[in-house]
Amino acid sequence: MRKVSGLRWWMVGLIFLATVINYVDRQTVAVLKKSISDDLGLSNPEYAAVQNAFLIAYAASQMLSGRLYDAVGTRIGFTISIVVWSIAAVAHAAARSMTSFAFWRSVLGLGEAGNWPGAAKSIAEWFPPKERALGMGIFNTGAAVGGALSPPLIALLASYWGWRPTFIITGGLGLGWLVLWLFLYRLPAEHPWLREEERAYILEGQREAARSRGARGEAWHPGWIELLRYRQVWAVVVGRFLTDPIWWLYVFWLPSYFQEARGFSLAQVGWSAWFPFLAAGLGALTGGWASGHLIARGWSADRARKTVMAAGALLLPAGILAMRAESPYVALAWMGVVLFGFQVWINNVQTLPSDFFPGSAVASVAGLGGTAAAVASVLYNWNTGRVVGAMGYTPVFVIAGVLGPLGLAAVFLLAGRIQRVVIKG
Known part of the structure; x- marks a missing residue:
C-alpha cells in the first residue's frame, strides 16, 4: 500500500472543506434575506425568528453531537451530520411559508x-x-472562507436562477464531500496510507490514553454533570457564551446591514461583503500559527494561549468604530478587524478542551461550549431583530464590541493555568 507524506494535513483539509460547505449552506439565507423576505413576507423580527430556529436546534445539537462523536467516532459522526444538513439545505427550496422555512x-x-x-x-x-x-486554525479558516465565498457565489447563483434553485445547488455540495470523507478518513492507528514516522510523530506527547484509564483500564467517558464539576469546562462555556454572539451577529446581519443601513444593492453586497470573512480566515490561521509558534519557542501552553487570546479579544471593540465611520467601506474595513480578532480568539478557545482533557472527553466539552455559544446567540439574535426595527443597527454592534474583553476576562478568571487537569475521583 502506497504511503502518503503529511497525511494529517490531508485530514484537516477534509475538515476545512466541510466547514466551507457548512458556512455556504448557513449563509445562503443571510445573503438572500431581502429576496426571501419579499417572497415569504418576513419582517425583521420574523427573520430573526427564522434564524433562531436554526440556533436553537444548533444549541441542542452541539451537546448531543459531542456525545454522538465520542460514542460512534469521528468518521460515522461526520457522516450523520453532513447527510442531515445537506438534505435540510436542499429542502429550503420547497418552503412556502415562514413556518416551513423555519422548520x-x-x-x-x-x-x-x-x-x-x-x-x-x-x-x-x-x-x-x-x-x-x-x-484548529486551518479548519476554522473554512468558516471564514465559506463566509467570504458566500456573498459573491450566492448572489451570482440567485441572479441567474433565483433563491430557490440556489438552495438546491449549495445543499448538494455536502453530499459530494461525503464521498471523499468515506474514502479517505480513518484514525491514525489504523490508516493504511500513514507513514510510520508520521504515526509516531502524531502520537508523541499524546498521553491521553494513559491519563484517562481507570482502574479497569477503561477510557474516561464523563457525563455532562460530571464535566461541569471542572472550572476549566466553565471557562470554555462562559467564554463562548459571552463572545460567540459577536460572530453570529456578523454572519446573520452583516449583508442586511449594508443593504438597509448603507444602501447597498445585492450585487454590491456580493462583491464587497466577503472582505470581513476573508479577514476572519487570516485571523484563524494567525491565531493557530501564533500560539503553536510560541510553544515551539519554549513558551508554556498557558502563556502562549493566553497571549494570543488577549491579542484577538482586544480587537473586537473595533465594531464600535465601524458604526461611527461615514464611509461604508471604512466600516467594512473595521468589521474585517473585528472578524480577524474574533477568529484569533476563538481558535485558541476551541483548543482549550484538548489542552485540558483527554481525547475521550474532548468532543463532549466542545459540545457544552458550543451549546452555551448557541444559547447566547439565540438570545442576542432575538433581541437584534427587535432593536434593529426600533432603533437601527448601531446599538447591537456597539454592545457586541464590549463582549470581547468581557469574555477574555471570564476565561482568564475561570481557566486558571492552561494544562492537563487531574481527573477527579
Missing part, C-alpha cells in the same frame, strides 16, 4: 452543529498538542 432551518442547525465538536475531536486524534492550535 428546515432548524433541521439544518441539527446537522451543522456536529461539525465543531467533530472537528475538535478529529484534530485531537490527528495532531500532537503543539500543532493542535494550527490544526
Whole structure:
C-alpha cells in the first residue's frame, strides 16, 4: 500500500472543506434575506425568528453531537451530520411559508452543529498538542472562507436562477464531500496510507490514553454533570457564551446591514461583503500559527494561549468604530478587524478542551461550549431583530464590541493555568 507524506494535513483539509460547505449552506439565507423576505413576507423580527430556529436546534445539537462523536467516532459522526444538513439545505427550496422555512432551518442547525465538536475531536486524534492550535486554525479558516465565498457565489447563483434553485445547488455540495470523507478518513492507528514516522510523530506527547484509564483500564467517558464539576469546562462555556454572539451577529446581519443601513444593492453586497470573512480566515490561521509558534519557542501552553487570546479579544471593540465611520467601506474595513480578532480568539478557545482533557472527553466539552455559544446567540439574535426595527443597527454592534474583553476576562478568571487537569475521583 502506497504511503502518503503529511497525511494529517490531508485530514484537516477534509475538515476545512466541510466547514466551507457548512458556512455556504448557513449563509445562503443571510445573503438572500431581502429576496426571501419579499417572497415569504418576513419582517425583521420574523427573520430573526427564522434564524433562531436554526440556533436553537444548533444549541441542542452541539451537546448531543459531542456525545454522538465520542460514542460512534469521528468518521460515522461526520457522516450523520453532513447527510442531515445537506438534505435540510436542499429542502429550503420547497418552503412556502415562514413556518416551513423555519422548520428546515432548524433541521439544518441539527446537522451543522456536529461539525465543531467533530472537528475538535478529529484534530485531537490527528495532531500532537503543539500543532493542535494550527490544526484548529486551518479548519476554522473554512468558516471564514465559506463566509467570504458566500456573498459573491450566492448572489451570482440567485441572479441567474433565483433563491430557490440556489438552495438546491449549495445543499448538494455536502453530499459530494461525503464521498471523499468515506474514502479517505480513518484514525491514525489504523490508516493504511500513514507513514510510520508520521504515526509516531502524531502520537508523541499524546498521553491521553494513559491519563484517562481507570482502574479497569477503561477510557474516561464523563457525563455532562460530571464535566461541569471542572472550572476549566466553565471557562470554555462562559467564554463562548459571552463572545460567540459577536460572530453570529456578523454572519446573520452583516449583508442586511449594508443593504438597509448603507444602501447597498445585492450585487454590491456580493462583491464587497466577503472582505470581513476573508479577514476572519487570516485571523484563524494567525491565531493557530501564533500560539503553536510560541510553544515551539519554549513558551508554556498557558502563556502562549493566553497571549494570543488577549491579542484577538482586544480587537473586537473595533465594531464600535465601524458604526461611527461615514464611509461604508471604512466600516467594512473595521468589521474585517473585528472578524480577524474574533477568529484569533476563538481558535485558541476551541483548543482549550484538548489542552485540558483527554481525547475521550474532548468532543463532549466542545459540545457544552458550543451549546452555551448557541444559547447566547439565540438570545442576542432575538433581541437584534427587535432593536434593529426600533432603533437601527448601531446599538447591537456597539454592545457586541464590549463582549470581547468581557469574555477574555471570564476565561482568564475561570481557566486558571492552561494544562492537563487531574481527573477527579
